[in-house]
Amino acid sequence: TQLLEQSPQFLSIQEGENLTVYCNSSSVFSSLQWYRQEPGEGPVLLVTVVTGGEVKKLKRLTFQFGDARKDSSLHITAAQTGDTGLYLCAGAGWGGTSYGKLTFGQGTILTVHP
């Protein structure tokens, strides 16, 4: 069974601060995604990383896939109140019974205070 551990579980910061969320596993994933979910809505895909060591930037958000494809991080620079939400990482397996399915982390609840 593949597991993804996210940390921290909760993050409460002031507007303008930087933060990093981590997603770790002992399993190797073919790709890893980050989603953001707001209250009352479904998760929305932010980014997919596929290559070990890959770094992607989405405005103030920087996503990194570990060299060994077992971990990932999400860094937010100068957080804004609009960044508040639940952040989920999810890894895609290589095949067999894992094909097509994602393993989700437990999520990080981010609250950015004005």
Next chain:
Amino acid sequence: DAGITQSPRYKITETGRQVTLMCHQTWSHSYMFWYRQDLGHGLRLIYYSAAADITDKGEVPDGYVVSRSKTENFPLTLESATRSQTSVYFCASSLGTSGFEQYFGPGTRLTVT
């Protein structure tokens, strides 16, 4: 382009009743999924489908039934609802290729009294 829709958005039912949650996608995605989201448990996979007429169990399938006669629809039925099935249910779809990205519906909040 409606994308992926779920109905109803909110449902209150009594213990023992049968209830069906609907999911419809307009992208012709091969894969569809049903998750439940509860505090402290994150997203848990109930059932998934790789194509029409192909379904398989996920992590928490007990008490649920699915069918997929058409690519675009993936209904989830609770045959005899229990209070432990009170949850928020999300449907998702995926091409099932490349990065295996999933696209989620807005969710159905189900309360079993």
